[in-house]
Amino acid sequence: MRRAELRTALSDLADEWLTEQLGDERDVALVAVGGYGRRELAPGSDLDVVLVHRGRADIKELADRIWYPIWDSGVSLDHSVRTVDEAVGVARADLKAMLGMVDVRHIAGDPELATSLRTQVLEAWRRDARKRLPEMHAAVDERAQKHGELAFLLEPDLKESRGGLRDVHAMAAVAAAWIADAPAAEVRDAATRLMDVRGELHRCSSRSGDRLVLQEQDAVAKALDGTDADALMRDVYDAARTIAFAADEMWRRVEAALRPPRRWRQRQPTRRPLADGVVEQDGEVVLARDAEPASDPVLVLRAAAAAAQAGLPLSRHTLDRLAVHSAPMPEPWPAAARDALLSLLGSGPDLVPVWEALDQLGIVVRLLPEWAAVRCHPQRNAVHRFTVDRHLVEAAVEASALTRRVRRPDLLLLGALFHDIGKGFPGDHTDAGVEVLPVIGTRLGLPPADVEMLVTLVRHHLLLPDTATRRDLDDPATIRLVADAVGDRTTLELLHALTIADARATGPAAWGDWKARLVDDLVARAAALLAGALVLDTRAPVDGLLDDAQLELARAGVLDVHVDGDRVTVVAPDRPGLLWRWAGVLALHRLQIRSATAASVDHVAVTVFDVSPRFGSMPDWSVVRADVRRTYDDASSLSSALAERDRAYARATTLEPAPPRVIWADDASESATVVEVRAHDSVGLLYRLTAALAEAGLDVQSARMSTLGAEVVDAFYVVGADGGLVEDPLQRQRIADLLIAACRPPS
Amino acid sequence: MKLVTAVIKPFKLEEVKAALEAFGVHGLTVGEVSGHGRQKGHTEVYRGAEYTVDFVPKIRLDVVVGDDDAADVVDVIVKAAATGQIGDGKVWTTPVDDLVRVRTGERGPDAL
Numbered sequence: 001m002r003r004a005e006l007r008t009a010l011s012d013l014a015d016e017w018l019t020e021q022l023g024d025e026r027d028v029a030l031v032a033v034g035g036y037g038r039r040e041l042a043p044g045s046d047l048d049v050v051l052v053h054r055g056r057a058d059i060k061e062l063a064d065r066i067w068y069p070i071w072d073s074g075v076s077l078d079h080s081v082r083t084v085d086e087a088v089g090v091a092r093a094d095l096k097a098m099l100g101m102v103d104v105r106h107i108a109g110d111p112e113l114a115t116s117l118r119t120q121v122l123e124a125w126r127r128d129a130r131k132r133l134p135e136m137h138a139a140v141d142e143r144a145q146k147h148g149e150l151a152f153l154l155e156p157d158l159k160e161s162r163g164g165l166r167d168v169h170a171m172a173a174v175a176a177a178w179i180a181d182a183p184a185a186e187v188r189d190a191a192t193r194l195m196d197v198r199g200e201l202h203r204c205s206s207r208s209g210d211r212l213v214l215q216e217q218d219a220v221a222k223a224l225d226g227t228d229a230d231a232l233m234r235d236v237y238d239a240a241r242t243i244a245f246a247a248d249e250m251w252r253r254v255e256a257a258l259r260p261p262r263r264w265r266q267r268q269p270t271r272r273p274l275a276d277g278v279v280e281q282d283g284e285v286v287l288a289r290d291a292e293p294a295s296d297p298v299l300v301l302r303a304a305a306a307a308a309q310a311g312l313p314l315s316r317h318t319l320d321r322l323a324v325h326s327a328p329m330p331e332p333w334p335a336a337a338r339d340a341l342l343s344l345l346g347s348g349p350d351l352v353p354v355w356e357a358l359d360q361l362g363i364v365v366r367l368l369p370e371w372a373a374v375r376c377h378p379q380r381n382a383v384h385r386f387t388v389d390r391h392l393v394e395a396a397v398e399a400s401a402l403t404r405r406v407r408r409p410d411l412l413l414l415g416a417l418f419h420d421i422g423k424g425f426p427g428d429h430t431d432a433g434v435e436v437l438p439v440i441g442t443r444l445g446l447p448p449a450d451v452e453m454l455v456t457l458v459r460h461h462l463l464l465p466d467t468a469t470r471r472d473l474d475d476p477a478t479i480r481l482v483a484d485a486v487g488d489r490t491t492l493e494l495l496h497a498l499t500i501a502d503a504r505a506t507g508p509a510a511w512g513d514w515k516a517r518l519v520d521d522l523v524a525r526a527a528a529l530l531a532g533a534l535v536l537d538t539r540a541p542v543d544g545l546l547d548d549a550q551l552e553l554a555r556a557g558v559l560d561v562h563v564d565g566d567r568v569t570v571v572a573p574d575r576p577g578l579l580w581r582w583a584g585v586l587a588l589h590r591l592q593i594r595s596a597t598a599a600s601v602d603h604v605a606v607t608v609f610d611v612s613p614r615f616g617s618m619p620d621w622s623v624v625r626a627d628v629r630r631t632y633d634d635a636s637s638l639s640s641a642l643a644e645r646d647r648a649y650a651r652a653t654t655l656e657p658a659p660p661r662v663i664w665a666d667d668a669s670e671s672a673t674v675v676e677v678r679a680h681d682s683v684g685l686l687y688r689l690t691a692a693l694a695e696a697g698l699d700v701q702s703a704r705m706s707t708l709g710a711e712v713v714d715a716f717y718v719v720g721a722d723g724g725l726v727e728d729p730l731q732r733q734r735i736a737d738l739l740i741a742a743c744r745p746p747s
Numbered sequence: 748m749k750l751v752t753a754v755i756k757p758f759k760l761e762e763v764k765a766a767l768e769a770f771g772v773h774g775l776t777v778g779e780v781s782g783h784g785r786q787k788g789h790t791e792v793y794r795g796a797e798y799t800v801d802f803v804p805k806i807r808l809d810v811v812v813g814d815d816d817a818a819d820v821v822d823v824i825v826k827a828a829a830t831g832q833i834g835d836g837k838v839w840t841t842p843v844d845d846l847v848r849v850r851t852g853e854r855g856p857d858a859l
Binding site for chain 2: 470515
């Protein structure tokens, strides 16, 4: 409180002095506006005053008599002389003047003049608000553009940057117009912290600038509470994020309030399903009526993933409900939670606002306690643009654009999110990361082999750029060293993509063509050395796939559907085009296919699907069974039924983070051609892909598909109509085109 | 005065810098450049597709020295940058007419 009192005391002192200067005059008043009006003076602040009068003829002489001693004293003064009507007129014409005058306060002279001015200004502001707020919002955005985000700048402007004091003033002004609530306690608290820092900055630098430059940070920290610049910046960043988040939220409220009211016919807002328990309403993501956060620990991640994938914000009410009522996540996490996290991470740039919102409500730290160590953690070097936590999120965004380069997009995204997690712990950040990652991986419920690969990624996340720029790439020992450290090509691929994502998320100085070429060269050489060590699962899917019970079913050879938990096995006498039929039927019943394996034993096709219901509960299996039987003979109505269903879903509005990719894996099998499709998951994707293969005249002998979060890696073992390999480049191009087209949902 | 310019392999930068400092040269300008000499890039087979690297990433160093030191500085750089392999780079000198230290306005060898 000491510093808040200091600000008030400074204002009181100025008030007293100005009262003396005015003396005993009639029909005039001195009023304070802006920060002085709010009694928030910092040592270097201007005195912002207006001399209000009732049309006195000698006002010029009177003003000179007051201003001159102030100028002579060296205090910087921002002044004007107006009647009440003039002042209101100026405020209505100039937004900046209006925002200052919203805080008008009587200092000396006729109190009625001050009251009248205040009443009329506020009335005008409330009357004009609908018109002025869009203009104000634009000005706020422009200021943010110009001054950057306070929460991430090395040398932020405490007042003008996004998340700075001006945003708090803007929020108060909007509240004064009765369009939004007054800033909440946590925002006022954050503003107080920034004002404290600003006051010390003015004192330490003996200047009025609000830019918290590097050279002052240690002194300011010491003067404030005896800590160092790191602790100071962490506190400043935290306050700025609280303010920026609340301001964004407020502007969304303002936009909603300014939207024309619905016609009576449309009173009921449309709610469109996005995921199980999650719907879109009025451009925001909210919980479905029957969603139960208290008994559904994964709901919070599902809602976040759905929001990010659709490029929409989570509504504040939903966030509050999820933060307060979510059941604790069981450990290890269930597969659905992992999937939702991956789908969230893979959503591209829309991840950032959603993550920021989860972070503000403490949800991230509750799910991942290690995150607390990197939150708002400053990186005080010129290469880095962001705090550690934001860098990690940005790395995941960059990684989401590179998911088609790797066979394990899930590990790439997790590696990006956690590669610098060690920066929050003492000691070398790579060593710390290697130590903490098994804890995280185990909590997430990853299989031990995946945890090990993640640890390898974190341990070596600087290996490629360091080696490429500092070691002789023509020396076989250099290449051997990298190959030995990495071990296989799957990991090398992952590490290469992680290196690029990490560097791009760091800042413009960390990555460019020059460095990219060196790293590419190193990777190409290491890949050549590891050529024999490609970890591609080349087992024909039938080996070891079917357990005895399933083989028993296959031998019976009768068309049937067996359900065991979330595993669906379809057995049928083999004929071309079964896979797309089954995939279509499952999609029709709102089932999301997490993985699928298809194989044929003695002319009986066995297809095993792992499914999860897209919304709510599992379908009525007797109906599914009937649909499977019907579709086996006649699939003509499948495509139109699916298209019909498709229209009921909310369409994701954003661009997918990475375009789909088709890869021919020639070394994978001798009896069939293996084509791998890497794409973004969507409703009915497997159906469309397998239908495209059928259209190309190919027979799918077996398939292995896996959904990793929102990304899909499908390998199809196909042969041509003649039973031979598909080798003609033109034919391959045609197939690839069909598959790529099939990756996009029909519009 | 002479401008000594060297184009070297990136990983040799630290060694060359250390050698120059040991010799007594303290100021130098470094840039990331790309190009090719007789080395002419190289062809790699990567992910099954052949691609040609036309320009190879290199480091370019610029250092201005007195006439008497130029030959020695060239030797120092060549010795530190050599690996004996193709693509080790080149070093050349150019006469410098004038030199001004911006801060003080000193001219000629005084500004070195």
